[in-house]
Amino acid sequence: MVSMPTLPLVGATPGHICPFDQACSYLEAAAKELSLDQGILEILSHPRRVVTVSIPVKLDNGDIRVLAGHRVQHSDILGPYKGGTRYHPAVTVNEVSALAMLMTWKCALLGIPYGGAKGGIAIDPQNYSVSELERITRRYTSELIKDIGPALDIPAPDVGTSAREMAWMMDTYSMNVGHAVPGVVTGKPLSVGGSRGREMATGRGVMIIVREALADLGKSLDGVRVVIQGFGNVGGAAAELLYQAGAKIIAVSTAEGGIFANDGLDIPALKAYAAENHKSIVGFPQSEPIKNAELLTLSCDVLIPAALENQITEENVDQIQAQIVAEAANGPVTLEANRVLEARGVTVLPDILANAGGVVVSYLEWVQGLSYLFWDEERVNREMEHLMVQAYRQVMQQSKMRQVPLRLAAYTLGVGRVAQALSDRGLYP
Numbered sequence: 164m165v166s167m168p169t170l171p172l173v174g175a176t177p178g179h180i181c182p183f184d185q186a187c188s189y190l191e192a193a194a195k196e197l198s199l200d201q202g203i204l205e206i207l208s209h210p211r212r213v214v215t216v217s218i219p220v221k222l223d224n225g226d227i228r229v230l231a232g233h234r235v236q237h238s239d240i241l242g243p244y245k246g247g248t249r250y251h252p253a254v255t256v257n258e259v260s261a262l263a264m265l266m267t268w269k270c271a272l273l274g275i276p277y278g279g280a281k282g283g284i285a286i287d288p289q290n291y292s293v294s295e296l297e298r299i300t301r302r303y304t305s306e307l308i309k310d311i312g313p314a315l316d317i318p319a320p321d322v323g324t325s326a327r328e329m330a331w332m333m334d335t336y337s338m339n340v341g342h343a344v345p346g347v348v349t350g351k352p353l354s355v356g357g358s359r360g361r362e363m364a365t366g367r368g369v370m371i372i373v374r375e376a377l378a379d380l381g382k383s384l385d386g387v388r389v390v391i392q393g394f395g396n397v398g399g400a401a402a403e404l405l406y407q408a409g410a411k412i413i414a415v416s417t418a419e420g421g422i423f424a425n426d427g428l429d430i431p432a433l434k435a436y437a438a439e440n441h442k443s444i445v446g447f448p449q450s451e452p453i454k455n456a457e458l459l460t461l462s463c464d465v466l467i468p469a470a471l472e473n474q475i476t477e478e479n480v481d482q483i484q485a486q487i488v489a490e491a492a493n494g495p496v497t498l499e500a501n502r503v504l505e506a507r508g509v510t511v512l513p514d515i516l517a518n519a520g521g522v523v524v525s526y527l528e529w530v531q532g533l534s535y536l537f538w539d540e541e542r543v544n545r546e547m548e549h550l551m552v553q554a555y556r557q558v559m560q561q562s563k564m565r566q567v568p569l570r571l572a573a574y575t576l577g578v579g580r581v582a583q584a585l586s587d588r589g590l591y592p
């Protein structure tokens with residue numbers, strides 16, 4: 164057992180599932196499997212830096228509110244810190260620390276030269292106007308000016324943020340340093356150096372990993388019954404690409420509620436409906452409403468949680484009927500629920516593999532920006548697919564070789580590579 168970090172990991176409510184403890188448990192399991200040196204495990208269990216800043220913001224009505232913004236930098240052993248920026252009311256330092264650690268293993272697993280980080284502000288963006296969100300984002304970026312940069316720490320979108328926020332971050336950083344620095348963030352609009360294919364990348368990666376897993380079971384995407392929780396950047400793109408590949412998307416949900424259609428939803432029509440209705444899918448014709456809790460337990464081939472952490476827990480795991488659970492979100496299955504699913508022989512495609520398409524195309528965006536040479540979408544998708552399929556095969560091979568489930572296999576690869584680099588660099592005292 165390693166010592167718990169002494170950094171102020173506030174926000175873990177007693178009795179609740181603690182994201183950072185869960186992340187450390189997976190790390191410890193990988194360390195045990197790899198017979199990792201205790202000192203290396205100790206180092207990897209602690210985020211390198213935890214930054215919390217105050218963000219004073221003047222609201223449109225003239226009131227002043229002070230928000231807390233975080234950026235946790237877990238590791239830069241393999242390269243600059245990398246990870247998304249989350250705007251959601253449940254953001255805490257604890258959650259962001261867990262997500263930062265996941266980024267370290269994800270980048271190492273995919274073989275991209277980055278460390279891991281994550282940032283966030285505990286707000287519901289829907290409660291703020293666009294100009295308030297712009298002021299919040301710009302002040303958050305200014306407060307982090309010495310902590311981020313194209314060779315230091317490169318934010319990207321996550322829950323509640325998108326290309327719009329990345330453009331504001333890029334502009335604020337550039338104004339502060341006196342020249343344009345597109346490489347400070349990824350997931351930017353194309354107009355300021357974004358990459359073709361980034362918007363759909365995480366969902367595309369999910370589709371690729373599900374396709375490969377089905378192929379290993381002797382099946383194809385054609386006609387496969389899929390349930391998706393979350394219809395945002397990731398869930399929406401995964402739904403569209405799986406639909407195009409012939410899958411039947413029988414249910415999807417947002418925080419507001421879900422919809423179900425036994426013969427499959429018309430996803431292009433649903434996307435158009437959501438675009439017209441402020442992202443709401445409720446009331447979509449030719450579908451019936453379904454509660455979020457019920458959606459997760461529907462009979463299906465593939466369940467794709469693409470919203471938030473801790474959705475499949477000890478409480479509902481026995482009712483999960485899917486043969487494959489593809490973790491499009493980060494940490495949607497709790498530690499205990501994961502044990503139950505694995506023991507039942509359900510294929511759990513772990514987050515650090517299944518949702519890595521986003522950070523892979525972020526890396527390709529950064530590479531394009533640094534080389535001042537931009538690729539067409541076909542090339543971006545091809546390069547991403549190559550890295551995703553390669554990582555999938557390595558995980559399968561590791562799983563067979565070590566006789567361990569896919570998550571532990573993925574972790575041993577990611578953690579093992581970081582530990583090796585740590586030891587080779589001599590950072591280990």
Ligand SMILES: NC(=O)C1=CN([C@@H]2O[C@H](COP(=O)(O)OP(=O)(O)OC[C@H]3O[C@@H](n4cnc5c(N)ncnc54)[C@H](O)[C@@H]3O)[C@@H](O)[C@H]2O)C=CC1
Binds near residue numbers: 247321365
């Ligand atoms: N955006 C990206 O490129 C990446 C995102 N991820 C992960 O994917 C997950 C989703 O992220 P995004 O799609 O970017 O966020 P988003 O903000 O675009 O969408 C989130 C979706 O989840 C829904 N949702 C929230 N709570 C829900 C609930 N209780 N039940 C059902 N739906 C609910 C929201 O209504 C929304 O449709 C997060 O775990 C994120 O960390 C992972 C890799 C990359």
Ligand SMILES: O=C(O)CCC(=O)C(=O)O
Binds near residue numbers: 248269
């Ligand atoms: O694109 C990126 O840099 C990070 C995406 C992210 O936050 C994630 O993979 O969880």
